[in-house]
Amino acid sequence: MLDLEIERTFDRYRDLLEDLSFPAVRRWKEANPGRKAVGFFPVYAPVEILHAAGMLPVGLAGAGDRLDIQHADARFGSFICSIIKTTLEMGMTGHLEPFEGLLFSSICDSARNLAFVMKRNFPQKYIDFLHLPHNPSSPASVEFLAAEYRRLIGELTTIGGDFNDDKLRASIALFNRQRELVRRLYALRAASPHLLRAWECYVVVRAGNVMPVEEHIALLEQVAASAPRRGAKKRDSLRVVVEGAFCEQPPLEVIRLIEEAGCDIVEDDFALAPRWFTEDVPSAGDPVLALAEAYVNRSVYSSVRHDFRKPRWLGLAEKTKVSRADAVIFLMAKFCEPAYFDYVPFKQQVELMGLPHLALEYEEKLFTFERLRTEVETFVESLVFD
Amino acid sequence: MAEKSEYRGNIHQRQKQLMLDWYARLEQAAEGGEPKTCSLMVSGNCVELLEAFGIVPIYPEVNALQLAIRHQSLDPILAAEEMGYAADNCAYVKADIGCLLKGITPTGTRLPEKPTLVLCNFVGCNTYLKWFEHVAKFTGAPLYVIDVPFLRTAEPSKEDVAYVVKQLQELVALLEKLTGRKFDPDRFRHAVECSARSEELWSRIKHLAKVTPSPFDAYFDAITLMGPLYVYRATQEGVDFFAQALAELEAKRFAGEGIYERERFRLVMEGPPPYPYFRTFRDMFAKWQATAVASTYSTVGGLWEFGFRHDPAQPFESVAMHMIAQNVTNRNMLQRYDQMQRYMEEWKADGVIIHFVKSCRLFSAGQGDMRDYFSKQLGVPTLYIESDLEDPRYFAEAQTRNRIDAFFEALEHSKAHPRAKAEPKKGAQLCVLPQA
Ligand code: SF4
Ligand code: SF4
Numbered sequence: 076m077l078d079l080e081i082e083r084t085f086d087r088y089r090d091l092l093e094d095l096s097f098p099a100v101r102r103w104k105e106a107n108p109g110r111k112a113v114g115f116f117p118v119y120a121p122v123e124i125l126h127a128a129g130m131l132p133v134g135l136a137g138a139g140d141r142l143d144i145q146h147a148d149a150r151f152g153s154f155i156c157s158i159i160k161t162t163l164e165m166g167m168t169g170h171l172e173p174f175e176g177l178l179f180s181s182i183c184d185s186a187r188n189l190a191f192v193m194k195r196n197f198p199q200k201y202i203d204f205l206h207l208p209h210n211p212s213s214p215a216s217v218e219f220l221a222a223e224y225r226r227l228i229g230e231l232t233t234i235g236g237d238f239n240d241d242k243l244r245a246s247i248a249l250f251n252r253q254r255e256l257v258r259r260l261y262a263l264r265a266a267s268p269h270l271l272r273a274w275e276c277y278v279v280v281r282a283g284n285v286m287p288v289e290e291h292i293a294l295l296e297q298v299a300a301s302a303p304r305r306g307a308k309k310r311d312s313l314r315v316v317v318e319g320a321f322c323e324q325p326p327l328e329v330i331r332l333i334e335e336a337g338c339d340i341v342e343d344d345f346a347l348a349p350r351w352f353t354e355d356v357p358s359a360g361d362p363v364l365a366l367a368e369a370y371v372n373r374s375v376y377s378s379v380r381h382d383f384r385k386p387r388w389l390g391l392a393e394k395t396k397v398s399r400a401d402a403v404i405f406l407m408a409k410f411c412e413p414a415y416f417d418y419v420p421f422k423q424q425v426e427l428m429g430l431p432h433l434a435l436e437y438e439e440k441l442f443t444f445e446r447l448r449t450e451v452e453t454f455v456e457s458l459v460f461d
Numbered sequence: 462m463a464e465k466s467e468y469r470g471n472i473h474q475r476q477k478q479l480m481l482d483w484y485a486r487l488e489q490a491a492e493g494g495e496p497k498t499c500s501l502m503v504s505g506n507c508v509e510l511l512e513a514f515g516i517v518p519i520y521p522e523v524n525a526l527q528l529a530i531r532h533q534s535l536d537p538i539l540a541a542e543e544m545g546y547a548a549d550n551c552a553y554v555k556a557d558i559g560c561l562l563k564g565i566t567p568t569g570t571r572l573p574e575k576p577t578l579v580l581c582n583f584v585g586c587n588t589y590l591k592w593f594e595h596v597a598k599f600t601g602a603p604l605y606v607i608d609v610p611f612l613r614t615a616e617p618s619k620e621d622v623a624y625v626v627k628q629l630q631e632l633v634a635l636l637e638k639l640t641g642r643k644f645d646p647d648r649f650r651h652a653v654e655c656s657a658r659s660e661e662l663w664s665r666i667k668h669l670a671k672v673t674p675s676p677f678d679a680y681f682d683a684i685t686l687m688g689p690l691y692v693y694r695a696t697q698e699g700v701d702f703f704a705q706a707l708a709e710l711e712a713k714r715f716a717g718e719g720i721y722e723r724e725r726f727r728l729v730m731e732g733p734p735p736y737p738y739f740r741t742f743r744d745m746f747a748k749w750q751a752t753a754v755a756s757t758y759s760t761v762g763g764l765w766e767f768g769f770r771h772d773p774a775q776p777f778e779s780v781a782m783h784m785i786a787q788n789v790t791n792r793n794m795l796q797r798y799d800q801m802q803r804y805m806e807e808w809k810a811d812g813v814i815i816h817f818v819k820s821c822r823l824f825s826a827g828q829g830d831m832r833d834y835f836s837k838q839l840g841v842p843t844l845y846i847e848s849d850l851e852d853p854r855y856f857a858e859a860q861t862r863n864r865i866d867a868f869f870e871a872l873e874h875s876k877a878h879p880r881a882k883a884e885p886k887k888g889a890q891l892c893v894l895p896q897a
Contacts, residue, residue: 148829149829149833150827150829150830150833151826151827151829151830152817152825152828152829152847153817153819153847154549154819154822154825155822155826159826181587181611182587183587183822184585184586184587184588184822184823184826185822185826185827187585187587187611187793188793188794188822188823188826188827189826189827190793191793191794191795191827192794192827192830194795195794195795195798195830195834196830203613204611204613204793205613206610206611206613208608209583209590209606209608210583210606210607210608210628212605212606213608213624213627213628213631214627215623215624215627215628215631216608216624218620218624219610219620219621219623219624222618222620222624223610223620226618379587381590381594381606383594383597383604383605383606386594386598410549412549412550412551412587412588412591412822413587413591415546415547415549415550416546416550416554416588416591416592416595417591418545418547419544419545419546419595420594420595420598422545
């Protein structure tokens with residue numbers, strides 16, 4: 076009975092993620108008339124600030140295979156990843172209508188240019204670009220980011236946000252709770268992958284991007300309490316880290332097929348926003364400064380955040396050690412330049428550690444999965460029979 | 462009718478010599494450890510600060526383009542792909558890394574294997590961050606990243622400027638440590654002063670293209686002048702070079718000489734050129750006696766034609782301002798649209814050529830929207846073509862030629878010619894550029 080119930084929960088949240096009409100956002104807006112929703116382009120946004128201003132932060136993730144590209148190809152032509160085009164297409168077909176504002180940040184050149192193309196095409200929306208610092212070695216970067224956040228707060232106030240430091244402290248505490256629960260689910264998954272499949276964990280965590288944090292916390296609590304009591308059996312699978320899918324998201328089917336081919340995904344970089352900080356953001360003192368300091372010093376490593384104090388390949392090395400991985404699968408969105416670049420030093424690092432690895436490429440819009448399935452199966456077989 | 466572009470004048474010779482001298486100094490550094498060297502990017506950089514320490518810049522971008530122009534880029538690109546770089550990574554990076562691994566240099570002279578510092582001046586291009594991380598990893602040289610806030614508002618805020626100034630000061634301390642030399646503020650001011658003078662001369666050269674016929678091509682010829690602009694602008698040699706270039710071009714202007722016997726079309730060019738087919742590409746425009754009177758690519762280093770100068774009275778702040786706001790790579794798309802629109806009007810152009818290069822998403826992502834803005838909203842004749850700036854495999858010669866020919870044929874027959882109606886529609890102005 077318990078198993079059935081929890082499985083229904085996963086299915087429900089999978090459906091929520093696939094629904095391009097943002098039902099949870101619309102519901103929230105109906106319940107909170109006059110309040111605004113602000114979408115943010117992956118990977119990270121200071122959601123606490125949006126929440127403290129009385130707005131609903133929503134993580135965008137393209138349109139998957141559920142939208143035909145009619146207009147966006149002419150604006151962003153060849154050699155550009157899919158999420159850029161589907162996001163623009165969503166705007167051009169009215170799918171972003173629930174959002175009064177859209178936030179972008181310095182993750183890659185395509186995303187940066189998209190911010191300004193959107194600005195021209197949707198002049199009625201508040202569209203902003205946040206510069207997240209790339210030189211954390213400089214003591215000035217925390218101050219700079221705090222100033223950038225204050226600029227954002229100023230902009231949000233002009234579109235109707237109502238902000239003060241106490242509200243921000245409360246929001247930080249709330250999102251700390253969310254992240255703590257997400258960390259707990261990840262720990263459960265790494266320890267007992269049979270109790271929480273990767274795709275299940277993924278839909279539950281990613282749902283945090285498209286629903287109010289208060290409701291998300293309730294969902295996480297429910298899953299954290301019931302998953303350990305499931306009756307699932309242990310399997311003998313390869314423990315893998317999946318790396319490279321930090322922005323455009325792979326189709327759910329791809330995550331499933333990796334598991335079905337005999338892998339337990341024990342770590343990944345899918346939907347990073349709800350698990351961005353490695354530890355709690357302090358909620359005492361100047362909360363804007365605290366949030367800025369956390370970004371600079373307590374972020375997870377990611378291909379779109381640069382910290383030359385500690386190269387990302389060492390971040391990956393650590394991840395594989397902590398999660399006791401047997402192998403690494405590089406899962407990269409087609410035309411995602413940050414993923415392509417990182418692949419080279421990542422691969423060298425993994426080879427240095429003697430870990431086998433496999434590189435796969437996907438698009439949001441993928442209709443046949445057979446080739447990928449065969450590649451993963453061959454990879455797993457080669458390791459199992461070694 | 463098949464007019465070919467010709468390369469006359471002393472500037473080109475002088476430019477060649479200066480670049481060879483630069484490579485010779487780098488070879489000296491490779492052999493004896495002196496002068497000290499530093500890798501950095503051409504766009505919005507702080508070469509003035511390096512000059513103050515007597516450090517010679519290494520520009521991987523210049524190496525990459527030199528390689529492509531000499532038809533040598535494919536081998537290193539393939540070498541990089543073999544080690545795992547993707548077909549769709551910026552080919553500048555691949556060519557550079559391939560060269561590092563195989564010990565290839567564009568001129569055959571040696572380059573330092575391990576620069577004193579790898580300095581990533583991050584101005585807009587995210588590829589820079591990856592590229593320089595990789596160079597530091599592969600050479601074992603120390604890395605420093607100057608994080609320059611992207612210009613997301615009309616003007617930089619005082620916090621933006623303070624942030625960059627602080628990092629420049631941290632860089633000074635780092636350079637003192639790495640070179641064992643004390644920072645000399647007078648030498649820094651002098652370098653900034655030289656830059657200001659080079660920029661003034663360069664800016665006057667660019668304004669010469671406002672006359673008809675233009676005495677120089679602000680895309681193809683400007684590229685020739687850009688090497689010295691990056692390597693020498695903060696030195697007396699740079700000032701002398703640009704003074705000579707200006708004098709030569711002014712003489713042409715007074716003689717009423719253009720690039721061609723008759724200047725038939727005036728263009729604004731957007732995007733980097735296809736270096737592997739530079740000459741072929743240029744000839745496709747020469748055939749129509751079309752001159753580029755302005756180009757965005759020639760402002761990657763700086764936007765001096767709109768009035769900005771480094772300021773010896775405020776050396777750190779002006780270097781920071783230049784890095785944040787006064788180069789095209791760190792400005793947003795809409796500011797680029799405005800820049801081009803201003804060229805259309807003030808430099809009196811007939812149309813816009815948008816060259817999409819596959820490698821460079823900084824320039825190219827969203828250029829379809831730019832085409833839409835110019836052709837539909839402003840009613841400007843606009844041509845959109847695709848190839849690459851470094852990888853010879855992406856140049857479809859016949860197709861490119863056909864599209865260019867068709868564009869000029871249409872332009873010729875359109876009523877809009879000889880002067881395209883560049884009257885902007887009301888309310889089309891997007892953001893404001895600094896006045897000259
Ligand atoms: S998928 Fe990669 S290339 Fe595309 S927007 Fe995201 S980070 Fe940029
Ligand atoms: S992406 Fe463009 S600006 Fe960046 S390094 Fe490559 S060619 Fe240069």
